[in-house]
Amino acid sequence: MTILLDVADVSKLFTAGGPGAWTRLKRRLAGGPQTLPKVHAVEDVSFVINKGETVGLVGESGCGKSTLVRALTRLVDLSEGSIKLGDRELSLKAARVFARDRDRARIQMVFQDAGESINPRFTAFDAIADPLRRLRKLHGKALIERVETVATQCGLPPQLLSRFPHQLSGGQRARVGIARAIAVQPDLLVLDEPTAALDVSVQVVILQLLQRLKKDIGMSYLFVSHDLSVLRLLCDRVLVMYLGKIVESGPAATVFEKPLHPYTQALVAAVPRLHQSGAERLRLIGEPRSPIDPDPNVCRFYGRCPRGTDACKAAMPALRALGDRQVACHFA
Amino acid sequence: MTAAAPALSVEGLSVEFRTRSGIVRALDNVSFSVRKGETIALVGESGSGKSVTAYATMGILDPAGKVTAGRAMLGGLDLLSAKPSQLAEVRGREIAMIFQNPRTALNPIRPVGRQIADVLIRHRNVPRAAAPAQAIEMLRAVGITDPARRARAYPFEMSGGMCQRVMIAIALAAKPSLLIADEPTTGLDVTTQAVIMDLVSDLARDMGMATIFITHDLALAGQRSSRIVVMHAGHVVENAATKDLLAHPRHPYTAELIAATPDAAASLDKLASVSGSLPDLRRTDLPPCRYSERCPRKIAACAQPLPHTTLDADHAAACWHPLPIRRVVAPTESAA
Numbered sequence: 172m173t174i175l176l177d178v179a180d181v182s183k184l185f186t187a188g189g190p191g192a193w194t195r196l197k198r199r200l201a202g203g204p205q206t207l208p209k210v211h212a213v214e215d216v217s218f219v220i221n222k223g224e225t226v227g228l229v230g231e232s233g234c235g236k237s238t239l240v241r242a243l244t245r246l247v248d249l250s251e252g253s254i255k256l257g258d259r260e261l262s263l264k265a266a267r268v269f270a271r272d273r274d275r276a277r278i279q280m281v282f283q284d285a286g287e288s289i290n291p292r293f294t295a296f297d298a299i300a301d302p303l304r305r306l307r308k309l310h311g312k313a314l315i316e317r318v319e320t321v322a323t324q325c326g327l328p329p330q331l332l333s334r335f336p337h338q339l340s341g342g343q344r345a346r347v348g349i350a351r352a353i354a355v356q357p358d359l360l361v362l363d364e365p366t367a368a369l370d371v372s373v374q375v376v377i378l379q380l381l382q383r384l385k386k387d388i389g390m391s392y393l394f395v396s397h398d399l400s401v402l403r404l405l406c407d408r409v410l411v412m413y414l415g416k417i418v419e420s421g422p423a424a425t426v427f428e429k430p431l432h433p434y435t436q437a438l439v440a441a442v443p444r445l446h447q448s449g450a451e452r453l454r455l456i457g458e459p460r461s462p463i464d465p466d467p468n469v470c471r472f473y474g475r476c477p478r479g480t481d482a483c484k485a486a487m488p489a490l491r492a493l494g495d496r497q498v499a500c501h502f503a
Numbered sequence: 504m505t506a507a508a509p510a511l512s513v514e515g516l517s518v519e520f521r522t523r524s525g526i527v528r529a530l531d532n533v534s535f536s537v538r539k540g541e542t543i544a545l546v547g548e549s550g551s552g553k554s555v556t557a558y559a560t561m562g563i564l565d566p567a568g569k570v571t572a573g574r575a576m577l578g579g580l581d582l583l584s585a586k587p588s589q590l591a592e593v594r595g596r597e598i599a600m601i602f603q604n605p606r607t608a609l610n611p612i613r614p615v616g617r618q619i620a621d622v623l624i625r626h627r628n629v630p631r632a633a634a635p636a637q638a639i640e641m642l643r644a645v646g647i648t649d650p651a652r653r654a655r656a657y658p659f660e661m662s663g664g665m666c667q668r669v670m671i672a673i674a675l676a677a678k679p680s681l682l683i684a685d686e687p688t689t690g691l692d693v694t695t696q697a698v699i700m701d702l703v704s705d706l707a708r709d710m711g712m713a714t715i716f717i718t719h720d721l722a723l724a725g726q727r728s729s730r731i732v733v734m735h736a737g738h739v740v741e742n743a744a745t746k747d748l749l750a751h752p753r754h755p756y757t758a759e760l761i762a763a764t765p766d767a768a769a770s771l772d773k774l775a776s777v778s779g780s781l782p783d784l785r786r787t788d789l790p791p792c793r794y795s796e797r798c799p800r801k802i803a804a805c806a807q808p809l810p811h812t813t814l815d816a817d818h819a820a821a822c823w824h825p826l827p828i829r830r831v832v833a834p835t836e837s838a839a
Binding site for chain 1: 695721759764776
């Protein structure tokens with residue numbers, strides 16, 4: 172298998188609040204320390220996506236999935252690390268420069284809530300045509316033809332193309348979001364919870380559409396979600412993220428059936444199932460640790476972990492290989 | 504099954520909304536009941552009338568909406584014909600509601616501790632001076648760490664899960680006998696969802712509360728309720744004990760919903776989708792069975808008025824051509 176995307180040691184840190192400008196100026200004049208607290212949103216994340224593969228990324232809100240995705244799609248700049256798309260190193264160019272790069276079209280994104288992420292003053296046609304105009308320089312007849320082809324491919328009848336987002340149903344809006352992302356024929360499609368805002372019945376249709384598109388077009392997917400049962404249906408491999416770090420990865424089916432990391436176990440136990448009465452009592456209590464300047468020697472999950480011992484606050488467990496899986500826990 | 508008296512019984516509830524483009528018949532002859540200490544789930548797609556049912560019962564319908572028929576008996580009081588002053592006494596004290604989006608339901612410019620204290624002062628006659636301390640106790644009861652500090656926080660300073668805990672604390676502050684939870688965990692993570700649902704069911708059990716739990720997630724409903732009421736386009740289409748309903752659905756719509764729930768299938772190809780979409784409820788020529796236009800099992804009899812569903816039957820389905828009783832839906836892998 173050929174590697175499409177190679178992500179190595181990616182970190183993204185944000186500067187957090189800290190003292191105001193006046194205090195900082197006074198400190199600088201006094202020659203005091205200048206370091207500000209940093210939010211470690213994503214830390215040392217490495218993985219690869221092969222051609223034609225669907226990789227799932229799962230974790231709770233605030234764990235850094237969206238930041239990681241925004242870094243991969245080059246919407247924000249990295250603090251450290253490298254992202255290689257084929258042979259091309261993407262992290263060298265600033266995000267705002269990359270917006271006009273020739274490889275921009277190769278990574279596209281479907282955003283979370285299509286109702287919020289599509290310009291409300293664009294018709295469905297304009298929304299799908301926008302990336303084609305900008306990245307493929309299509310005009311006139313060729314543009315109309317391409318938009319209609321893509322819309323039909325996504326199950327959106329051409330009559331609906333003149334409508335505005337508020338005139339479309341949730342499922343139709345989701346289709347517009349997908350259509351505009353695949354219009355420029357990307358190699359990698361990043362989907363950030365594309366079905367989170369949809370009903371169960373519509374969700375199935377959209378997931379089936381995504382699976383069919385993948386076969387037809389031959390893209391790779393990075394599918395972000397907090398719902399493991401959805402990921403299991405669509406993905407070959409999953410990455411489990413907790414507080415900026417990947418804690419487990421492996422084939423979707425085995426991770427779902429035999430989770431190794433205690434966090435993954437809690438995640439799997441939390442998924443409601445149809446034919447299982449009485450919830451399994453494996454619950455995470457408390458809130459995650461603070462991501463602001465975390466202690467590099469304490470496991471990120473310590474304090475919430477049902478198995479935490481003194482070893483967990485003495486050394487951060489590294490991600491190590493176990494067969495075809497990887498896990499970051501002393502006890503796995 | 505009829506040992507405990509119903510805490511709330513809704514009978515023949517119909518609601519219409521007047522809009523510029525015509526009258527929307529949002530609810531038609533909706534009946535169900537919930538007993539003391541029981542949790543029932545109202546399940547259906549968005550637009551099926553789950554929330555309208557709750558709002559009508561609480562007397563907080565949008566001004567365009569009008570209850571055209573029916574009763575909602577809470578104890579001896581009909582909530583639908585009660586005077587506003589009577590309702591104001593009942594709401595918050597006897598019935599409480601947890602809303603879908605805690606961030607928009609909470610008052611953004613009032614510390615959460617004060618919002619809980621307001622309920623205590625209004626409905627439990629707690630002295631003004633003692634209310635803040637009791638509010639902190641409520642926050643502790645819903646599992647918020649460092650409640651004394653959190654009581655002074657504003658909703659925007661808290662995470663979604665914590666805001667939902669505050670909503671629960673407000674709803675339960677007056678120790679109501681009926682709790683309506685309208686999609687309490689939509690927009691929350693699965694891990695947080697599990698914790699919040701545990702909290703609601705534990706508190707409901709401890710306080711002997713009747714709970715109506717509104718959701719579109721059949722799997723979640725199956726795990727958390729003893730009875731499921733399935734709604735479609737303003738009709739109750741099926742009403743049965745949870746295990747019975749999931750194992751032997753009688754109404755074709757319920758069967759399709761079960762088949763569309765991710766857990767039921769091993770692969771995406773096996774997942775069925777619910778065909779068609781909800782009918783336009785403004786139409787004047789709506790068929791008696793509002794599902795018939797989407798239904799794979801439609802027969803000639805479907806043009807007659809719906810079969811009468813008995814309120815206290817253990818398993819009621821509003822269908823002329825229900826699925827045979829011994830149909831088992833995908834039990835093979837759930838056993839594994």
